[in-house]
Amino acid sequence: MTMLSNLGKRFKRFFSVIWEYRLSYAFITPFMLCFIAFILVPIIVAVGLSFTYYNAIEPPKFIGWTNYQNLISQDLLFLKYALPNTFKFAIITGPGGYVASFILAWLISQLPARLRKYFSLAMYSPSLTMGIAMSIVWLPLLTGDRIGYLNSILLQIGMIDEPRLWVTDKDYLMNSMIAVSLWSSMGVGFLAMLAGILNVKQDMYEAARIDGVKSRLKEIWYITIPAMKPQMLFGAVMAIVNTFKSGAIGVELSGQNPTPQYAGYLIINHINDYGIIRFEMGYAAATSVFLLILMYFSNKFCWSLFGPKGDEG
Amino acid sequence: MKKIIKLLKLLKLPVMDGFQILITIQLVIFSVFMLLPIVYIFNHALKPYSELFIYPPNIFVRNPNSQNFNELFLVAASSAIPITRYLFNSVFISVGSVVGITFVSILCAYPISKHKFPGHKIVFSIIILTLMFAPEAVQIPRYLVVSKLGIMNTYFGHFLPLLAMPVSVFLMKQFIDQIPDELIQAAYLDGAKEFSVFLYIIVPNCMPAVATVAILAFQASWSNIETSTLFMQDDEMKNFAYFLSTLTNNLTNNVARQGAAAAAALIMFIPNLFIFLFFQGKMITTMAHSGIKGSEKSGKKSE
Numbered sequence: 051m052t053m054l055s056n057l058g059k060r061f062k063r064f065f066s067v068i069w070e071y072r073l074s075y076a077f078i079t080p081f082m083l084c085f086i087a088f089i090l091v092p093i094i095v096a097v098g099l100s101f102t103y104y105n106a107i108e109p110p111k112f113i114g115w116t117n118y119q120n121l122i123s124q125d126l127l128f129l130k131y132a133l134p135n136t137f138k139f140a141i142i143t144g145p146g147g148y149v150a151s152f153i154l155a156w157l158i159s160q161l162p163a164r165l166r167k168y169f170s171l172a173m174y175s176p177s178l179t180m181g182i183a184m185s186i187v188w189l190p191l192l193t194g195d196r197i198g199y200l201n202s203i204l205l206q207i208g209m210i211d212e213p214r215l216w217v218t219d220k221d222y223l224m225n226s227m228i229a230v231s232l233w234s235s236m237g238v239g240f241l242a243m244l245a246g247i248l249n250v251k252q253d254m255y256e257a258a259r260i261d262g263v264k265s266r267l268k269e270i271w272y273i274t275i276p277a278m279k280p281q282m283l284f285g286a287v288m289a290i291v292n293t294f295k296s297g298a299i300g301v302e303l304s305g306q307n308p309t310p311q312y313a314g315y316l317i318i319n320h321i322n323d324y325g326i327i328r329f330e331m332g333y334a335a336a337t338s339v340f341l342l343i344l345m346y347f348s349n350k351f352c353w354s355l356f357g358p359k360g361d362e363g
Numbered sequence: 364m365k366k367i368i369k370l371l372k373l374l375k376l377p378v379m380d381g382f383q384i385l386i387t388i389q390l391v392i393f394s395v396f397m398l399l400p401i402v403y404i405f406n407h408a409l410k411p412y413s414e415l416f417i418y419p420p421n422i423f424v425r426n427p428n429s430q431n432f433n434e435l436f437l438v439a440a441s442s443a444i445p446i447t448r449y450l451f452n453s454v455f456i457s458v459g460s461v462v463g464i465t466f467v468s469i470l471c472a473y474p475i476s477k478h479k480f481p482g483h484k485i486v487f488s489i490i491i492l493t494l495m496f497a498p499e500a501v502q503i504p505r506y507l508v509v510s511k512l513g514i515m516n517t518y519f520g521h522f523l524p525l526l527a528m529p530v531s532v533f534l535m536k537q538f539i540d541q542i543p544d545e546l547i548q549a550a551y552l553d554g555a556k557e558f559s560v561f562l563y564i565i566v567p568n569c570m571p572a573v574a575t576v577a578i579l580a581f582q583a584s585w586s587n588i589e590t591s592t593l594f595m596q597d598d599e600m601k602n603f604a605y606f607l608s609t610l611t612n613n614l615t616n617n618v619a620r621q622g623a624a625a626a627a628a629l630i631m632f633i634p635n636l637f638i639f640l641f642f643q644g645k646m647i648t649t650m651a652h653s654g655i656k657g658s659e660k661s662g663k664k665s666e
Binding site: 158170178 | 467631639
């Protein structure tokens with residue numbers, strides 16, 4: 051009896067605490083509902099479906115690990131194109147865009163305040179054209195005939211002797227995709243890093259100068275980066291997400307789906323291919339889960355670089 | 364013209380040392396490179412056909428006219444749905460999403476930051492965790508959820524999936540953290556209720572974060588094709604970005620409609636630019652608090 055009444059009391063106390071904060075819960079409810087419906091549930095459903103065969107007409111059939119086994123051992127399209135392409139694309143645009151953002155942010159931070167505004171605007175504006183407008187901005191520059199700006203310039207200075215098919219040739223498409231992505235990679239992460247650099251206190255630099263830090267490079271390494279680790283981490287997370295979620299760019303640039311000889315075929319394209327065109331939802335879900343895991347480990351890696359060390363956390 | 368103004372301003376600044384001048388020159392060259400495609404889209408949209416395909420190509424337009432815009436409206440007129448319908452959809456969806464995302468995010472961020480209700484750490488670490496995921500990866504299950512909710516082909520299908528934006532809650536929460544607790548305590552002592560604290564203290568004090576989230580929300584919804592392609596079956600429910608993407612299908616090596624596409628791209632780009640120009644100062648202020656700090660890491664571990 052006492053046990054029961056104790057339990058009852060504890061429940062009562064628990065609920066009274068919850069009740070006390072009822073307004074807080076009411077405040078977060080709208081967001082949480084949308085969050086659960088459109089982010090959390092889809093992730094859980096993806097994990098669930100990845101173990102099934104599901105063609106969107108018949109009910110899902112449980113088939114265990116088969117999807118994953120096929121994905122990593124038999125799916126030539128995935129192993130030969132999607133995976134290596136994604137790695138190449140991600141390894142260059144992810145860290146490349148990130149480092150470029152940091153260098154540009156640092157250079158801008160060294161200027162007088164009046165000039166900073168204009169330069170940060172110039173760097174950020176390409177990321178405003180994200181999505182569909184991007185391909186229109188770039189297509190005429192990269193068009194395959196001699197009217198294309200790049201071709202015409204290169205022809206005039208004699209670097210090439212015939213026009214190159216920058217977006218439809220399988221040898222060039224990936225490079226064009228990387229160039230365009232790098233161009234538009236100075237987004238939110240860039241602004242965060244710029245703000246982070248500007249926030250580092252001046253007396254820290256002065257103290258370091260007394261301690262014998264002479265060159266600006268050393269200043270960056272010993273003062274700036276450690277002082278703005280949180281912003282560096284935020285920038286890294288944004289860079290990773292932007293890199294892995296881009297898939298449409300190859301299709302937009304080349305104007306063909308799938309891209310010519312799968313040259314610009316990324317994991318996202320593979321998911322859409324199976325999910326929307328072939329209606330093999332289970333298999334598409336398994337590929338999604340694979341992509342999510344990939345994103346998670348890339349993020350983990352950045353946490354280990356910029357996250358607080360064990361004794362701090 | 365801009366460059367001249369920049370140079371004039373440069374000359375007025377005596378404090379620049381050699382290193383800064385060197386950086387400025389480098390950055391000017393780089394900015395020109397970054398802005399080139401944008402300068403070019405403005406010119407391209409105004410070029411008559413005779414100039415669009417000449418060799419050697421010219422970046423700057425010689426005889427600007429509105430022929431491309433006329434063609435754009437003509438293309439749309441020949442299809443069943445007028446272009447104004449797509450534009451209306453886009454404007455309506457974007458304004459709705461901006462208001463919705465900002466409101467929902469600030470509403471959610473305030474208790475997480477200031478109330479410390481049971482479970483606030485878990486909620487926040489889940490948000491941090493999903494910051495790392497792109498919803499694009501789970502498009503197929505999202506499609507299933509939307510169809511099960513019965514909001515296919517309605518404006519809700521455009522709004523609701525965008526409403527949960529972890530980045531905006533994150534930025535808001537980090538910003539609200541900076542508001543001193545004493546301010547809120549004082550309001551409580553004066554007899555303020557939770558809603559008035561929220562309306563008269565929290566909201567006015569985090570206007571920079573609101574502006575930032577508004578920019579991000581606008582960018583996300585204005586150029587969003589995902590909801591139009593996946594969740595809308597009727598053409599009259601789709602947005603302008605989707606219409607633009609149908610224009611550009613097979614645009615490569617295709618002469619027809621290039622002018623119309625350029626005009627449409629300009630229409631897509633301009634609102635983004637203006638909204639950013641309008642709010643950009645606030646954006647830098649917010650970003651100063653955007654860092655992912657230590658306490659969240661420990662929260663993430665315990666989760």
